[in-house]
Amino acid sequence: MRAAGAIPLTGSDRLFLGEIGSARDHRLHIALAARMPGPAPDSGELRRRVAEAAARAPVLTYRLAGGGWEPDPAFDPACHVVEYRVAPGRDVGAAVVDAVRANRLLPEHPLWSLMVVHGYAADEHILCYRVHHAFQDGVGAARIATRAVLLGRTVPAPDPDVAVRAPAMARMRLLATAARLAAPSARLRPPPGRSGSGARTFFLRLDLAAFREIAAATGASVPQVGLAVLAGALRAWNPAHWRKAGRRGTTVSFPLNLNGRLRDGGLGNGATTMPVDLPCAEPAARERLRGVMEQTSFERMAAYRRDRYPVKAPAVVFRLLRWLVPKAFPGRLTVSVIGVNLPLDGCFAVPPTYDTGGGAVSMVYSDTTVVVSCVLSAALAHGDRLPRLMEEALEELRREVTR
Numbered sequence: 001m002r003a004a005g006a007i008p009l010t011g012s013d014r015l016f017l018g019e020i021g022s023a024r025d026h027r028l029h030i031a032l033a034a035r036m037p038g039p040a041p042d043s044g045e046l047r048r049r050v051a052e053a054a055a056r057a058p059v060l061t062y063r064l065a066g067g068g069w070e071p072d073p074a075f076d077p078a079c080h081v082v083e084y085r086v087a088p089g090r091d092v093g094a095a096v097v098d099a100v101r102a103n104r105l106l107p108e109h110p111l112w113s114l115m116v117v118h119g120y121a122a123d124e125h126i127l128c129y130r131v132h133h134a135f136q137d138g139v140g141a142a143r144i145a146t147r148a149v150l151l152g153r154t155v156p157a158p159d160p161d162v163a164v165r166a167p168a169m170a171r172m173r174l175l176a177t178a179a180r181l182a183a184p185s186a187r188l189r190p191p192p193g194r195s196g197s198g199a200r201t202f203f204l205r206l207d208l209a210a211f212r213e214i215a216a217a218t219g220a221s222v223p224q225v226g227l228a229v230l231a232g233a234l235r236a237w238n239p240a241h242w243r244k245a246g247r248r249g250t251t252v253s254f255p256l257n258l259n260g261r262l263r264d265g266g267l268g269n270g271a272t273t274m275p276v277d278l279p280c281a282e283p284a285a286r287e288r289l290r291g292v293m294e295q296t297s298f299e300r301m302a303a304y305r306r307d308r309y310p311v312k313a314p315a316v317v318f319r320l321l322r323w324l325v326p327k328a329f330p331g332r333l334t335v336s337v338i339g340v341n342l343p344l345d346g347c348f349a350v351p352p353t354y355d356t357g358g359g360a361v362s363m364v365y366s367d368t369t370v371v372v373s374c375v376l377s378a379a380l381a382h383g384d385r386l387p388r389l390m391e392e393a394l395e396e397l398r399r400e401v402t403r
Helices: 013-018 041-054 093-102 138-150 168-182 208-218 222-237 241-245 285-293 298-307 315-328 383-402
Strands: 027-038 062-065 068-071 079-084 113-120 124-132 200-207 250-257 271-278 333-339 349-352 359-365 369-376
Touching: 013 093, 027 138, 041 079, 041 138, 068 333, 079 093, 079 369, 093 113, 093 124, 093 200, 093 349, 124 138, 138 333, 168 333, 200 208, 200 383, 208 222, 208 285, 208 369, 208 383, 222 241, 222 271, 222 285, 222 333, 222 359, 222 369, 222 383, 250 298, 271 285, 271 298, 271 333, 285 383, 349 359, 369 383
Parallel strands: 079 113, 250 333, 333 359
Antiparallel strands: 027 124, 027 349, 062 068, 113 124, 200 369, 250 271, 359 369
């Protein structure tokens, strides 16, 4: 039974906690990491930062209890500090992924931690804000990490009165979206070869100037350019697969954040998802971008944000969603694009490492760079080729739209 004053779980919260994984499952943890200059802070300094961040952002004190979220009456900053030392010269991205996997979250406490990863270099360390995906979605985590943890700003407390029952047509449209994601689509098809063992993760820095040049020439946004670049890279990964008749593209899940409307305090997984067909079969880079822009127009995204997120719905809706969701994601990609307003070079995300047979791609863009994080299933061979192919697809698109 939920305690008085607690905030109820949303449909997404319930799916991530009960149907896909659990609060202890590190494969459903996400993180935003920032490369920081100088030596790493000690544990005392980290505890002070956690206490100050929790005072600025009350969401950080909410724990899972009684079927909802409620403030932890015994909130202890020490329970949310993790120090992780790695060997000198260690790859930064791999070190952060290892730190997330090695340090579980405890469900009796709020489902987040502030991690410091250090030792790989004498003049730098990583600050990493890690959360369970039910506690926050990617945009919510980035918002809290940047505003409350890194910039020292205040974030409103979660609003307990936002859980409203959606109209019946909105619930039907939500089910229609899930059905479309579960419907047949051109699957990811890498070149033939041996697959590896375990999900593989790579991080890639792309030139933000090229994104802006393309955007200025076409009217596209940074996320739209990123989706078109990914489509080009997937086409180049196995061109023969996309030349076959009828292979128009592959449907990906493109999350849209709703925290600005539903939960300004950033609690829970405040996201819906929009299907986007990456036009991998299209040979021209400019046309791939045009196809992405048509599907991710402001009007279409606004429609998905407006009526495809019933926070409260009859039990039958969630039973249908629980049946459809496992069918929607195997062999598919989830692609998210997040902007952060930080004076730092090298912020990157760690997507969930839950292996669905497909992958998860997160693009984080700041004032200086775009960093792509990708988790690929062990079932997909030759994933190590994708970073180079994304660089080539970006250059191909830039040449086509600026010549």
